[in-house]
Amino acid sequence: MSATVVEVHELGKRFGDFAAVDGVSFDIARGEIFGILGPNGSGKTTTIRMLCGLMEPSSGGATIAGADIAKSPELVKARIGYMSQAFGLYRDLTVDENLEFYAGVYELGAKKAERIAWAKREMRLEEIGGRLAGVLSGGQRQRLALASAMMHAPEVVFLDEPTAGVDPAARRLFWTIIRERAADGVTMIVTTHYMDEAERFDRLVFLSRGKRMALGTPSEVKAQFGAHLSLEDIFVQLQEKES
Ligand SMILES: Nc1ncnc2c1ncn2[C@@H]1O[C@H](COP(=O)(O)OP(=O)(O)OP(=O)(O)O)[C@@H](O)[C@H]1O
Numbered sequence: 001m002s003a004t005v006v007e008v009h010e011l012g013k014r015f016g017d018f019a020a021v022d023g024v025s026f027d028i029a030r031g032e033i034f035g036i037l038g039p040n041g042s043g044k045t046t047t048i049r050m051l052c053g054l055m056e057p058s059s060g061g062a063t064i065a066g067a068d069i070a071k072s073p074e075l076v077k078a079r080i081g082y083m084s085q086a087f088g089l090y091r092d093l094t095v096d097e098n099l100e101f102y103a104g105v106y107e108l109g110a111k112k113a114e115r116i117a118w119a120k121r122e123m124r125l126e127e128i129g130g131r132l133a134g135v136l137s138g139g140q141r142q143r144l145a146l147a148s149a150m151m152h153a154p155e156v157v158f159l160d161e162p163t164a165g166v167d168p169a170a171r172r173l174f175w176t177i178i179r180e181r182a183a184d185g186v187t188m189i190v191t192t193h194y195m196d197e198a199e200r201f202d203r204l205v206f207l208s209r210g211k212r213m214a215l216g217t218p219s220e221v222k223a224q225f226g227a228h229l230s231l232e233d234i235f236v237q238l239q240e241k242e243s
């Protein structure tokens with residue numbers, strides 16, 4: 001693949017005595033769809049928050065699109081989009097008003113109208129511009145959240161469990177959109193607990209108790225643990241070993 005856009009080196013985060021993320025390393029190439037997998041509490045969100053420049057690492061470091069997360073968190077924030085596990089939309093604003101709001105936050109200036117039109121087209125929101133965010137379906141809400149997170153044309157986008165609680169058809173559309181963005185050259189970093197989604201990552205890292213247990217393409221990870229196993233088998237095995 002092409003150039004490396006994310007470099008993570010021995011990244012760690014401690015909360016008191018507890019190591020939530022424990023010396024994790026991996027690289028991600030431009031335009032990759034990269035998965036962060038692991039059980040509840042394994043350190044996925046903590047890793048993402050550090051990589052987004054929102055939380056200082058206790059050890060190690062990372063660069064995102066050339067910006068160092070510890071030295072230049074503001075630059076990191078300008079180059080990434082983040083759709084958090086509890087993403088914020090303004091429920092009493094319409095879809096259009098939410099997009100206007102985020103366009104304002106990112107100070108898009110002259111590019112504002114063009115970016116809003118891009119977001120509505122690419123995220124399949126054109127027919128629901130006037131609807132209140134508070135009454136959208138789960139799938140529509142997720143697409144609006146992704147639109148908001150990508151308004152400023154970031155190079156790298158972090159999606160923390162974007163499809164949790166979304167029906168199969170909406171999940172499929174959401175993944176079509178993720179693949180389209182990756183084809184545009186945007187690096188998409190995604191967490192999920194759905195193993196059918198995990199099978200479709202270009203590459204993935206598997207975390208358990210803050211440590212890296214596996215890294216590679218789905219087939220490489222399977223080969224590492226037993227080629228006859230599914231990712232779900234491996235996931236369950238690793239979890240049982242840890243407990
Ligand atoms: N601010 C904090 N203070 C103390 N402990 C924290 C803090 N944030 C996270 N933790 C702990 O760090 C561990 C990793 O949490 P994290 O949210 O990164 O897990 P996760 O892999 O995203 O889990 P999930 O799949 O449930 O979203 C958990 O044990 C959590 O309780």
Ligand SMILES: [Mg+2]
Nearest residue numbers: 044045085160
């Ligand atoms: Mg999480």
